[in-house]
Amino acid sequence: MYSTKISDRVYLLDTYAIGQPSTVSAFLIKGPKPTLVDCGYSSSYENVLSGLAEVGVMPTDIRYLVPTHVHLDHAGAAGRLLREMPNAEVIAHERGVPHLIDPTRLIESSTKVFGKAIMDLYGVPEPIPAERITAVGEEASLDLGGGLTATLMYAPGHAPHQISMMLDESKALLTADAVGIVYPGMKALIPTTPPPSFDPKQLVATVGSLRQTTPSELLVPHFGIRKDVDWVFDQTTQLVERWVDTVRGLWKKGMSLDEASEIMEKEILEEAGVQELPIYASISIRTSVMGIIHYLEKTHE
C-alpha cells in the first residue's frame, strides 16, 4: 500500500525512500485541481506514481506540484515526475526556484553532506524548466478547486527556501520540515537541523508563527498525521534548543561528528525506549548534528 486516506480529499503517499516504509511522505489533495505536496527522492518517483494510481489520480491530472523546499527528500523527484505530469505547475518559494531550475549546487552540497554512496541511493534531481515554476514569497493563496483553498506560508529555519501549507477549510497544516521527525510508534523526536542553512532562531520563530495559525492537525513529511499539535510544537522547540546546547558542548570538547552523532543517537534510543533505530533515523541524526556544528562554526556561537 502506497496511500493512506486522511480525509475526503487528502491522502498520504508513502514514497518508500531508499526502500524504507514510513520515512518520507508526499501528500495528495484530490479534487478539481489535484495537488501533490512534496514528492520524495528522485530514486523513488515510481512509488509516487504507484500511490497516485492507487487513489485513481492520473499523473496527467496533477495541476500543482508543491515542493515544500528543495531538499532531495522533498523535491528530488519533481523534475522526473513533471515529465509524466504535463499539466502540472510547480509552486515553490522564490529562494528555492534557482535550485529547481539548476540543481548543480544542490547536488554538490548534498553530496558533501551525505557522501557518494548515499547520494546514489537518493538519486539525482532533474532540472525543471523555469516556465513551469511559479515563485511565492512570504504568503500566498492557492485555489485547489471545489471550494478548497490553501495558504502557503514562508517557514524558514530548517532551510531558507521552505514553505508550509495550511488547508483553509479543515485547518490541516502541512508542516514541511518545520517540526521534528516523528516516526510512527516512536516516542522521541529527531530535530530537523541539517546543513547548510539551518538556523535555530528562525526555526523556533517559525514554529511560533505556525502555532498561531491554530492548526487542527499536522501532516508531517517524516512521518504521518499528528493530532497532538501542541506536543509536537513544544517538543520541536525544546528539542532544537537542547540539541544546539548539547552539540555545542560536545563540539567545544573537540568531539568529531561521528562521536557527537553517536552520543545523540544514544539519547534518542533512551528517550524512545528502543534498542535500535531504523537506518533512516540514524542518517537523520547524523545530518542534524552536522547541521548544528555547521551553524556553530558559521556563527561562532
Ligand SMILES: [Zn+2]
Ligand atoms: Zn525532509
